[in-house]
Amino acid sequence: MQEAPFIAVGGGLAGAAFALELARNGAPVLLLESTRSPHHKVCGEFVSAEALGLLAEFLDRELAGLIKDAVRIPRARVFLDGRTLRARVDPPAASIARFELDAALWQSARSAGVDARQQVTVQSIAGRGPFRIATSDGEFESRALVNASGRWSNLNLPPAENGARREKWLGVKAHFAEPPSEPSVDLYFFEGGYCGVQPVAVAGESGGRVNASAMVRADVASTLPDVFARHPALNERSRKWSPLSDPVSTSPLIFRQPQPERDGMLMVGDAAGFVDPFVGDGISLALRGGALAGHCLGSFFSGEASLREAARRYGRAYERSLLPVFRASSAIRRMLVLPGSIRKPMLFILERTPAMTNYLVRKTR
Numbered sequence: 001m002q003e004a005p006f007i008a009v010g011g012g013l014a015g016a017a018f019a020l021e022l023a024r025n026g027a028p029v030l031l032l033e034s035t036r037s038p039h040h041k042v043c044g045e046f047v048s049a050e051a052l053g054l055l056a057e058f059l060d061r062e063l064a065g066l067i068k069d070a071v072r073i074p075r076a077r078v079f080l081d082g083r084t085l086r087a088r089v090d091p092p093a094a095s096i097a098r099f100e101l102d103a104a105l106w107q108s109a110r111s112a113g114v115d116a117r118q119q120v121t122v123q124s125i126a127g128r129g130p131f132r133i134a135t136s137d138g139e140f141e142s143r144a145l146v147n148a149s150g151r152w153s154n155l156n157l158p159p160a161e162n163g164a165r166r167e168k169w170l171g172v173k174a175h176f177a178e179p180p181s182e183p184s185v186d187l188y189f190f191e192g193g194y195c196g197v198q199p200v201a202v203a204g205e206s207g208g209r210v211n212a213s214a215m216v217r218a219d220v221a222s223t224l225p226d227v228f229a230r231h232p233a234l235n236e237r238s239r240k241w242s243p244l245s246d247p248v249s250t251s252p253l254i255f256r257q258p259q260p261e262r263d264g265m266l267m268v269g270d271a272a273g274f275v276d277p278f279v280g281d282g283i284s285l286a287l288r289g290g291a292l293a294g295h296c297l298g299s300f301f302s303g304e305a306s307l308r309e310a311a312r313r314y315g316r317a318y319e320r321s322l323l324p325v326f327r328a329s330s331a332i333r334r335m336l337v338l339p340g341s342i343r344k345p346m347l348f349i350l351e352r353t354p355a356m357t358n359y360l361v362r363k364t365r
């Protein structure tokens with residue numbers, strides 16, 4: 001049995017942010033990632049201003065170019081029911097390829113002293129603190145545990161179906177060549193899904209590149225060409241594209257009530273709750289949740305609070321600062337799936353009153 005005071009399961013954004021926050025306060029952290037990190041992930045790669053602020057704190061100085069050189073996204077366009085809604089993204093977001101973002105955080109965690117190990121899968125967890133953790137690389141014991149294993153892992157199985165058939169949603173993304181134009185995040189909505197398109201730069205490459213990333217019901221489409229065919233304007237735009245990467249996909253995408261704590265474990269990022277991706281806040285929530293968990297467990301590390309008290313503090317802070325984003329995104333999603341007879345007049349008004357559209361965008365921040 002190996003011992004490690006603090007273990008984080010999952011070396012994505014939330015796990016790395018947690019480990020960095022705690023390690024910078026001198027705590028020994030073991031970060032376990034099941035795959036070879038980084039790897040390509042389904043993501044719109046829209047990095048909000050809130051997320052950029054945290055990244056600036058977390059990334060090693062020599063990796064700061066990732067933020068500085070990233071394409072800035074100062075506006076959003078929503079294409080729905082033949083209408084185009086426009087909104088400012090203020091302060092502007094950035095577009096950063098996930099492969100590069102995950103790699104930079106992982107590297108920064110290592111240089112902050114985190115014991116970050118790849119290709120170690122956590123198989124099961126016992127106890128409520130201390131924890132016994134069975135992995136593909138033997139057993140560990142830890143005083144505190146953070147679950148940052150994402151929206152879909154062997155550790156976060158979906159709730160029982162109770163006989164009700166659940167809609168199955170999937171995510172798919174790829175990069176394509178497209179001549180550079182005025183940068184914006186473009187969201188194409190259709191019955192049963194949406195596809196986000198935005199420019200993205202990759203180190204050492206010139207020429208235009210866009211990321212197309214879709215969330216779609218499995219009975220509606222399962223590939224990007226199927227997705228493009230669902231929206232006339234997107235179909236037209238994508239005709240000029242040539243692929244620059246293989247597509248990656250993920251399923252199922254499951255929405256459930258956010259849960260910041262489970263059996264004494266702090267839940268962070270998508271493992272705590274998966275926010276509707278069209279609001280472009282998942283990365284920010286993962287970084288903020290990871291940092292918050294690191295901060296709260298810091299008080300346990302210093303002996304100022306028990307594990308239970310540290311977990312309670314995290315739960316309260318999560319509810320106060322992160323839950324409102326989930327509420328705002330659900331409200332907007334409900335509006336988007338209203339019957340056409342109600343939705344269309346609303347879109348008509350929004351198209352003519354950008355101030356109202358800007359307000360809705362701000363509500364998701």
Ligand SMILES: Cc1cc2nc3c(=O)[nH]c(=O)nc-3n(C[C@H](O)[C@H](O)[C@H](O)COP(=O)(O)OP(=O)(O)OC[C@H]3O[C@@H](n4cnc5c(N)ncnc54)[C@H](O)[C@@H]3O)c2cc1C
Pocket residue numbers: 009010011012013014015032033034035041042043044045046047048120121122123148149150151152153154155171172213214215250253268269270271277280281282283284286
């Ligand atoms: C279609 C789509 C588009 C999106 N677009 C955007 C966007 O534009 N902007 C935005 O902000 N957010 C977006 N998101 C959301 C964003 O990608 C996630 O919120 C974010 O990746 C969450 O980070 P995380 O660290 O919680 O999880 P992840 O990045 O998924 O990391 C979890 C890690 O845990 C590892 N793991 C899992 N199980 C185990 C185990 N048992 N043992 C060890 N390791 C394990 C996994 O390999 C993985 O590396 C989008 C999501 C989807 C699906």
